[in-house]
Amino acid sequence: MDLRLLRRFDPWLLAAAVGLLAYGLVMIWSAAASGNTPDDPLESPVARQLLFGLAGLGLFFLACFVDYRLFGHLAETFYAVTIALLALVLLVGDATYGARRWINFGPVPVQPSELAKLTLILTLAKIFTVHQDRIKSFRVFGLSLGAALPFLALVYAQPDLGTDLVLGAVWAGMALMAGVRLRYLLGLGVLGIAAAPLAFRYLLRDYMKERLMVFFNPMLDPLGAGYNVRQSEISVGSGGLLGRGLGQGTQTQLNFLRVQYTDFIFSVIGEELGFVGAMVLFGLFILLLFRGIRAGMLAPDDFGRLVATGIVVQIFVQAFINIGANSRLLPVTGIPLPLISYGGSSLLTTLMSLGLLESIIMRHKRLEFD
Amino acid sequence: MLGLLRRDRRWKPEKRPAPVNPARQARLKFRALQGIIILGFLVLAVQLWKLQVVMGDYYRTLADNNRLRLVPVPAPRGVIYDARGNLLVRNIPSFSVAVMPADLPRDRQPEVVRRLARILNMPAAEISQKIDERRRQDPFSPVAIKDNVDQKTAFIVEENHESLPGVQVQVRAIRQYLEGPLMAHILGFIGRIDAEEYAELRPQGYHLNDQLGKQGIEASYERALRGRPGREEVVVDASGRKVEVLQREDPVPGNNLVLSIDLELQRVVYQALKATMGRSDHAAAVVVNPKTGEILAMVAIPDYDNNLFSTGIGTREWEQLLEDPRRPLVNAAIGGAWAPGSTFKLVTGAAGLQEGIVTAGTVIYSPGYIRIQNEVNPAVPFIFRDWAALGALNFRRALAMSSNVYFGCVAGGCPDQRVRGLGIDRLAEYAHRFGFGEKAGIDLPGEVEGTVPSNDWYRRVRGEPAYLGDVYNAGIGQGEVTVTPLQLAMATAAVANGGKLLKPQLVREIKDAEGRTVWRLEPVVRREVGVRPEYLELIRAGMRDGVTSGIVTVVNIPGVAVAGKTGTAEWGPINARRYHGWFTGFAPYDDPEIVVTVFHELSQGGSFTAAPAARQIFEFYFGRKRG
Numbered sequence: 002m003d004l005r006l007l008r009r010f011d012p013w014l015l016a017a018a019v020g021l022l023a024y025g026l027v028m029i030w031s032a033a034a035s036g037n038t039p040d041d042p043l044e045s046p047v048a049r050q051l052l053f054g055l056a057g058l059g060l061f062f063l064a065c066f067v068d069y070r071l072f073g074h075l076a077e078t079f080y081a082v083t084i085a086l087l088a089l090v091l092l093v094g095d096a097t098y099g100a101r102r103w104i105n106f107g108p109v110p111v112q113p114s115e116l117a118k119l120t121l122i123l124t125l126a127k128i129f130t131v132h133q134d135r136i137k138s139f140r141v142f143g144l145s146l147g148a149a150l151p152f153l154a155l156v157y158a159q160p161d162l163g164t165d166l167v168l169g170a171v172w173a174g175m176a177l178m179a180g181v182r183l184r185y186l187l188g189l190g191v192l193g194i195a196a197a198p199l200a201f202r203y204l205l206r207d208y209m210k211e212r213l214m215v216f217f218n219p220m221l222d223p224l225g226a227g228y229n230v231r232q233s234e235i236s237v238g239s240g241g242l243l244g245r246g247l248g249q250g251t252q253t254q255l256n257f258l259r260v261q262y263t264d265f266i267f268s269v270i271g272e273e274l275g276f277v278g279a280m281v282l283f284g285l286f287i288l289l290l291f292r293g294i295r296a297g298m299l300a301p302d303d304f305g306r307l308v309a310t311g312i313v314v315q316i317f318v319q320a321f322i323n324i325g326a327n328s329r330l331l332p333v334t335g336i337p338l339p340l341i342s343y344g345g346s347s348l349l350t351t352l353m354s355l356g357l358l359e360s361i362i363m364r365h366k367r368l369e370f371d
Numbered sequence: 372m373l374g375l376l377r378r379d380r381r382w383k384p385e386k387r388p389a390p391v392n393p394a395r396q397a398r399l400k401f402r403a404l405q406g407i408i409i410l411g412f413l414v415l416a417v418q419l420w421k422l423q424v425v426m427g428d429y430y431r432t433l434a435d436n437n438r439l440r441l442v443p444v445p446a447p448r449g450v451i452y453d454a455r456g457n458l459l460v461r462n463i464p465s466f467s468v469a470v471m472p473a474d475l476p477r478d479r480q481p482e483v484v485r486r487l488a489r490i491l492n493m494p495a496a497e498i499s500q501k502i503d504e505r506r507r508q509d510p511f512s513p514v515a516i517k518d519n520v521d522q523k524t525a526f527i528v529e530e531n532h533e534s535l536p537g538v539q540v541q542v543r544a545i546r547q548y549l550e551g552p553l554m555a556h557i558l559g560f561i562g563r564i565d566a567e568e569y570a571e572l573r574p575q576g577y578h579l580n581d582q583l584g585k586q587g588i589e590a591s592y593e594r595a596l597r598g599r600p601g602r603e604e605v606v607v608d609a610s611g612r613k614v615e616v617l618q619r620e621d622p623v624p625g626n627n628l629v630l631s632i633d634l635e636l637q638r639v640v641y642q643a644l645k646a647t648m649g650r651s652d653h654a655a656a657v658v659v660n661p662k663t664g665e666i667l668a669m670v671a672i673p674d675y676d677n678n679l680f681s682t683g684i685g686t687r688e689w690e691q692l693l694e695d696p697r698r699p700l701v702n703a704a705i706g707g708a709w710a711p712g713s714t715f716k717l718v719t720g721a722a723g724l725q726e727g728i729v730t731a732g733t734v735i736y737s738p739g740y741i742r743i744q745n746e747v748n749p750a751v752p753f754i755f756r757d758w759a760a761l762g763a764l765n766f767r768r769a770l771a772m773s774s775n776v777y778f779g780c781v782a783g784g785c786p787d788q789r790v791r792g793l794g795i796d797r798l799a800e801y802a803h804r805f806g807f808g809e810k811a812g813i814d815l816p817g818e819v820e821g822t823v824p825s826n827d828w829y830r831r832v833r834g835e836p837a838y839l840g841d842v843y844n845a846g847i848g849q850g851e852v853t854v855t856p857l858q859l860a861m862a863t864a865a866v867a868n869g870g871k872l873l874k875p876q877l878v879r880e881i882k883d884a885e886g887r888t889v890w891r892l893e894p895v896v897r898r899e900v901g902v903r904p905e906y907l908e909l910i911r912a913g914m915r916d917g918v919t920s921g922i923v924t925v926v927n928i929p930g931v932a933v934a935g936k937t938g939t940a941e942w943g944p945i946n947a948r949r950y951h952g953w954f955t956g957f958a959p960y961d962d963p964e965i966v967v968t969v970f971h972e973l974s975q976g977g978s979f980t981a982a983p984a985a986r987q988i989f990e991f992y993f994g995r996k997r998g
Contacts, residue, residue, distance in 0.1 A: 174404075177400065178397065178400050180396070228476055232437075234422070234430070235430050235433045235434050235437065236434070237419070237422050237423060237430075238422040238423055238426055238427060238429065238430025238431075238433070239427065239430040239431045239433065239434035240423050240427070241423050241424065241427035241428075241431065242423065242424050242427070251434055251435075251437070251438045251606075252434050252437065255437070255438050255606070255607070255608040255609055255614065256608050256609035256610070257434075257437050257438070257608075257609045259609075271419070271422075271423065272434075275423060276419055276420065276423040276424055279416075279419050279423075280416065283412045283415070283416060286412070287408065287409070287412060290408050291405065291408075294401050294404060294405055294408075297397070297401055298397070298398060298401050306397055310401075310404070313404065313408075314404070317407075317408050317411065321411045321412075321415065324415050325415060325418075328415065328418050328419055328422055329418070329422065330414070330415065330418045
């Protein structure tokens, strides 16, 4: 372990991550204030999130002191384990809200689709790096798509369309960064649009269509499928410029807003801390993402650059889709807001990804001659 | 994939030659990514600005609409006392389980209904149906799923409120009628407002879940008993539970009623009637104060237990009550009319005297029957029988002995005895003056008018005017004349009090919750009957003679001078020998305090069954007075 590496450690990246983590903890604490407190304080969502956060920071430091290139060697292992877990979750997973997304390992529920995001990033980075010399070939394009497809299919089977969207975006972002022919991507895009009616007919499950319908008109079923959409919109809107104050949001505290620790945590922020609170959150995300981009720019090799790209795209797309769904801009797809939403799997993999970014920064070329 | 794995052995990224100018290209792409990120957050920020700053007030209102609710606070319903301060009905708490459809998300309904069905032990389909119906009507008004659940069940529902969104436990007051059947016909009962009533009463502030009086005093004094409901502005959570009360407008409790009914007397009347009614399907008795029109006791049989309605009457019990051919829900004292028999001679006699048909001294000889010219076929005479060959009778004696011939002659005329007869129309006019053929106007729902036949009536019903035989029959309260026990009691009171037909009243006083009297009974004279006092005096004397030396001696009791008249009216198929038994009378003779009227639908005769019942009533009333 080379301690000199520490001098290149990017404190801003860590600060942004810890800031977001703390922000999320405060909001979970506020949202949980009105609920029933469990007998065991360690069972409370805040305590659990804090524990996962600390464990995640452990993973973060572990990842930054390991040479990120090691993850390239481990890509196949990651790939195999992830595929196995994704298959397992379909067989033995716990169903919530009609989807199988969790496996219970003891008391800790594991969400393999979170791991799938990181695995896909590593796998694609490796494929694109290995085939850098023939990057413009259709073969490499097809290979990368072929590597992503099993993930997309297994996640779709859960069903979890939101994660598929993120995985797709990550693949497209990384492919563009790697230098795949734009033509292929555009062609695929055109094909996708042409197939959209068929996809709507055969690929979208009923609940997905319902979500789409209520996105366009929540009053179709204000107490049913449209309820969450409607209530999150009201929560965010009623926050106004400065918010109702921590612990003061009536939508949150009186439970009109549901799943408030996870998918709709941003609505809690919107209601209790208002527009200003949301802008602070945006600032932290932009800082985090820009430090991630910096890692990509400093990366000494294609692999590092691509990994950084994947991670940045993943976090950005997740944040955008989640906040968009919380503010009536996008339909609800049910993906967590990175570092903010309650949930161990997401927190652990996100912090580990950020550790990877640190690892890339700490090993960038120019400083090797210091 | 396999390709990837095979190439893996050459995986040495650090030794690969740098691609052509990759850093510059990558830098450009990263700049673009930065741009996309900024653009993305900018789009989100604009949307948030729109929602939170531009439309913030609108959403704030929606959030308030979510949590703030105006909830009606029911007013405690007034209670009811008897004349001596005995409590007759009170309010006791009862738990009911209700569902507010607006607080129950549709997608969770099946699961919640299943759970609730298990707790309440009732079919899920029934619960679902109630919720769905209310959801269409008014989803913000809770619908009662089950009333009168026990405390344990209420507790279980309350405990599990997290898994039972929209389900509420309501504590509401129900009526406990302390005397049950004894007072059921008078007090009546309350029940849930039905759709028709709701449509009519909504402007007066009634809600879908309100109860209101359906029968008896509960119905006729609904306005006084109800009070004014208050309102609460409350904060509710998403499952509809009250979290905080912001404002409260207290309800105004309903007024309390003091009845003129004397519970102790009522009980005696009830027992006397039950003991004497034999195999009668119906029986009734009314005790009224002839000076004021106050009803002191009123019993009708068959009866029912009005507490059944408080605890939520089951469909089967309800159908049983409705399908019983004796119609126990009908108050026979006001809701049934029967031929009055000889008690009607009070009217015939008063009319005969006032119209100069007879005087106190007019003597008519009863050989036991009279022969009357048949209008249709003069060859076949019509025989009108007396109950015995009573001989020569003056007015007073004729009343005391209840001569059919005498009063038949007064009504229809006896040319051979130089009596001209009133005719059916004049008889009908006097019957009306004494309050027959019209509702007495008692403060209870369900009164009937009875029948007073006239030539018009016969023409309307039969197509031709009255025959002479009809007139004779009407004169002695047979044939088509029917009266309610209450009508007869009020007519008797008019005889006793010197000619005032009073409105019968059950409520002596209305008091507010603090005990202040807001209304006190005043006697209401419906009309003067228009018969000179000395004629009424003569009728009273005849009634007194009937008790002392006539055919009503069974009520001749020591210590109090009773005057009375019995009646025995034939009914049913001709020659079936079935009789109604009546008694109507008053006491004391010289200053009447009470009028007692007793009716048995099936009797060997008024003197044999009704008069003995009246005797028990008089004995109790005056015995208690003497102490």
